[in-house]
Amino acid sequence: xxxxxxxxxxxxxxxxxxxxxxxxxxxxxxxxxxxxxxxxxxxxxxxxxxxxxxxxxxxxxxxxxxxxxxxxxxxxxxxxxxxxxxxxxxxxxxxxxxxxxxxxxxxxxxxxxxxxxxxxxxxxxxxxxxxxxxxxxxxxxxxxxxxxxxxxxxxxxxxxxxxxxxxxxxxxxxxxxxxxxx
Amino acid sequence: xxxxxxxxxxxxxxxxxxxxxxxxxxxxxxxxxxxxxxxxxxxxxxxxxxxxxxxxxxxxxxxxxxxxxxxxxxxxxxxxxxxxxxxxxxxxxxxxxxxxxxxxxxxxxxxxxxxxxxxxxxxxxxxxxxxxxxxxxxxxxxxxxxxxxxxxxxxxxxxxxxxxxxxxxxxxxxxxxxxxxxxxxxxxxxxxxxxxxxxxxxxxxxxxxxxxxxxxxxxxxxxxxxxxxxxxxxxxxxxxxxxxxxxxxxxxxxxxxxxxxxxxxxxxxxxxxxxxxxxxxxxxxxxxxxxxxxxxxxxxxxxxxxxxxxxxxxxxxxxxxxxxxxxxxxxxxxxxxxxxxxxxxxxxxxxxxxxxxxxxxxxxxxxxxxxxxxxxxxxxxxxxxxxxxxxxxxxxxxxx
Numbered sequence: 001x002x003x004x005x006x007x008x009x010x011x012x013x014x015x016x017x018x019x020x021x022x023x024x025x026x027x028x029x030x031x032x033x034x035x036x037x038x039x040x041x042x043x044x045x046x047x048x049x050x051x052x053x054x055x056x057x058x059x060x061x062x063x064x065x066x067x068x069x070x071x072x073x074x075x076x077x078x079x080x081x082x083x084x085x086x087x088x089x090x091x092x093x094x095x096x097x098x099x100x101x102x103x104x105x106x107x108x109x110x111x112x113x114x115x116x117x118x119x120x121x122x123x124x125x126x127x128x129x130x131x132x133x134x135x136x137x138x139x140x141x142x143x144x145x146x147x148x149x150x151x152x153x154x155x156x157x158x159x160x161x162x163x164x165x166x167x168x169x170x171x172x173x174x175x176x177x178x179x180x181x182x
Numbered sequence: 183x184x185x186x187x188x189x190x191x192x193x194x195x196x197x198x199x200x201x202x203x204x205x206x207x208x209x210x211x212x213x214x215x216x217x218x219x220x221x222x223x224x225x226x227x228x229x230x231x232x233x234x235x236x237x238x239x240x241x242x243x244x245x246x247x248x249x250x251x252x253x254x255x256x257x258x259x260x261x262x263x264x265x266x267x268x269x270x271x272x273x274x275x276x277x278x279x280x281x282x283x284x285x286x287x288x289x290x291x292x293x294x295x296x297x298x299x300x301x302x303x304x305x306x307x308x309x310x311x312x313x314x315x316x317x318x319x320x321x322x323x324x325x326x327x328x329x330x331x332x333x334x335x336x337x338x339x340x341x342x343x344x345x346x347x348x349x350x351x352x353x354x355x356x357x358x359x360x361x362x363x364x365x366x367x368x369x370x371x372x373x374x375x376x377x378x379x380x381x382x383x384x385x386x387x388x389x390x391x392x393x394x395x396x397x398x399x400x401x402x403x404x405x406x407x408x409x410x411x412x413x414x415x416x417x418x419x420x421x422x423x424x425x426x427x428x429x430x431x432x433x434x435x436x437x438x439x440x441x442x443x444x445x446x447x448x449x450x451x452x453x454x455x456x457x458x459x460x461x462x463x464x465x466x467x468x469x470x471x472x473x474x475x476x477x478x479x480x481x482x483x484x485x486x487x488x489x490x491x492x493x494x495x496x497x498x499x500x501x502x503x504x505x506x507x508x509x510x511x512x513x514x515x516x517x518x519x520x521x522x523x524x525x526x527x528x529x530x531x532x533x534x535x536x537x538x539x540x541x542x543x544x545x546x547x548x549x550x551x552x553x554x555x556x557x558x559x560x561x562x563x564x565x566x567x568x569x570x571x572x573x574x575x576x577x578x579x580x581x582x
Binding site: 004005006007009010013014018019020021023024025027028029031032033035036037039040049050053054057058061062118120123141142143170173174 | 185186189190192193194195196197198199200201203204205207208209211212215216219402403406412413414454455456557558559562563
């Protein structure tokens with residue numbers, strides 16, 4: 001694997017010193033991936049995703065001295081991005097909407113080929129159709145690997161709600177992402 | 183494929199860059215913090231040792247250059263002054279002797295001012311001096327010349343011919359020469375001087391050159407590495423150069439020189455703190471380099487020369503070594519570089535055709551040689567090549 005010119009230790013140290021150059025190195029290195037995550041939470045609203053990314057990186061730089069170096073730097077940044085995204089979605093409206101009613105279960109998408117042909121833009125448009133609460137739960141579980149217990153604590157809901165919302169979101173996405181027979 | 187895995191892979195491999203305004207906004211927010219931080223620093227001033235070190239280094243270099251310049255200037259001035267003193271003293275003595283013979287006080291017909299064109303003035307004075315000596319000898323003899331005759335001899339001297347080092351006098355027929363210090367020298371020595379001057383002042387030469395250089399890939403990382411507080415420790419780095427050199431004299435004091443370094447090494451090593459220990463990292467770059475310089479003699483026939491010029495270089499390969507493991511980074515660096523050269527040379531004349539040159543040259547790369555990669559855009563690692571070369575060259579004058 002290619003060694004980077006700037007190591008994480010050096011970047012962290014520079015960011016703590018408020019070294020703008022190393023702050024930019026950190027930003028350029030992680031911004032693209034984190035923007036993708038923000039888009040997942042923002043539901044294809046680019047303005048919202050950009051706000052999330054901006055707030056998240058400001059928090060990253062302001063709290064860099066709290067990074068203890070035990071886990072990966074990217075994981076630490078990602079956690080901040082996720083939490084910031086959820087905070088912003090929560091601030092938008094006090095009440096987080098969930099999927100109401102049952103979702104009919106259909107057969108899964110025809111396989112790897114069918115899914116691989118779907119563009120990221122279409123995926124984001126699809127995930128945006130989910131109610132905000134279901135979207136957060138789906139992202140936290142599918143993207144971040146949170147358990148339903150952790151999600152429940154984060155969103156102040158019951159683990160059962162998290163499970164059911166996740167299951168419904170998954171079925172809906174499968175339906176929406178299936179190519180039409182016509 | 184499982185939906186979750188597929189979704190995660192798609193989102194994480196996002197290829198869309200956030201707009202630049204996001205970074206600008208992040209910077210704006212950080213600037214507000216920074217201003218507050220600076221206000222705090224102002225309230226509790228601390229010593230900025232890094233900045234002070236840089237100022238001290240820059241001041242030392244300037245002082246060294248100024249001292250060297252002053253020394254060379256003083257040496258040249260002293261030489262001129264000695265020549266002027268000799269010339270003026272000889273002039274007054276000659277006038278006195280001429281007055282004694284002719285009974286008339288008359289200044290010598292020398293056009294230049296006392297401290298201007300001293301060499302020329304000294305030559306003319308010596309010519310008169312010799313002429314007066316000849317007149318004195320004739321006045322003592324029974325067939326001595328009359329004062330009128332003496333005047334006519336002086337008048338017969340062609341002053342314009344005095345610009346040559348060898349001066350032919352109308353009477354008596356003798357060859358006199360003077361060196362730079364207005365001393366009389368023999369005819370035999372004159373031939374030697376003429377030979378040497380031909381070598382020093384004329385010719386086209388070809389030679390071999392080698393240089394040993396202290397190199398610095400100057401960028402944010404290696405600059406910060408000079409500070410004690412950094413996790414990076416920039417180490418002194420060295421490289422060699424080998425090549426051929428072609429030179430041509432273009433004026434009495436100026437030579438043009440074209441040097442082709444087949445291999446010109448640039449390197450930079452530094453230690454950095456990774457996972458609790460210092461790891462040695464190095465970048466080695468090999469260039470083929472073409473340098474065009476003008477070398478200017480600090481005084482006529484002086485072996486001391488000031489050198490200035492330009493260089494252009496082509497990157498052959500670049501490698502990075504981290505903790506003993508190497509990999510090619512040629513793609514990360516620009517194929518070309520260009521910059522300025524300045525320095526000092528001392529030329530030893532080994533024989534009528536062979537000369538040995540020693541010198542010290544500073545190279546300053548003007549281009550950002552870092553081309554960027556997937557992780558780091560070029561502007562975030564702006565790198566200039568700086569080096570101080572100690573050179574040795576052996577030249578053969580094939581046309582004089």
